[in-house]
Amino acid sequence: MITPEDEALLRRAVGLAARAVAQGDAPYGSLLAGPGGEVLAEAHNTVRRDNDISAHPELKLARWAARELDEATAARTTMYTSCQPCGMCAGGIVRSGLGRVVYALSTEQLVELNPASGAWPDVVQDGPALLSEARVPIEDYYRS
Numbered sequence: 410m411i412t413p414e415d416e417a418l419l420r421r422a423v424g425l426a427a428r429a430v431a432q433g434d435a436p437y438g439s440l441l442a443g444p445g446g447e448v449l450a451e452a453h454n455t456v457r458r459d460n461d462i463s464a465h466p467e468l469k470l471a472r473w474a475a476r477e478l479d480e481a482t483a484a485r486t487t488m489y490t491s492c493q494p495c496g497m498c499a500g501g502i503v504r505s506g507l508g509r510v511v512y513a514l515s516t517e518q519l520v521e522l523n524p525a526s527g528a529w530p531d532v533v534q535d536g537p538a539l540l541s542e543a544r545v546p547i548e549d550y551y552r553s
């Protein structure tokens with residue numbers, strides 16, 4: 410359920426998306442709000458400026474949360490973001506331990522507005538292979 414307090418923070422994330430455009434980057438913005446609704450960190454897309462395909466605001470904030478927040482605080486922290494996180498960012502968010510994501514536009518709505526947003530090709534993945542060799546570093550690492 411999205412509350413009026415959520416909507417206020419979501420508007421701020423949409424404002425960050427507009428700021429990204431004003432600075433020459435793609436229109437995506439996000440922020441983290443702590444357990445009391447206080448803004449902890451903000452980010453916008455800097456893929457062009459940084460020449461970095463991973464410079465999505467959601468992933469930057471997930472990395473920040475994993476570095477700066479203890480586990481209990483992260484679990485009670487919410488990410489507000491102008492668009493539903495992509496697969497790359499969703500994986501980072503899960504690993505960061507953040508407890509909740511609130512987004513404005515869904516992926517489907519984004520693709521409707523910009524069909525190129527959904528044009529990512531699948532990557533061929535071949536495997537599994539070399540089990541007896543590949544398991545050695547895994548077993549060595551997790552045995553101790």
Ligand SMILES: [Zn+2]
Nearest residue numbers: 465494495498
């Ligand atoms: Zn992303």
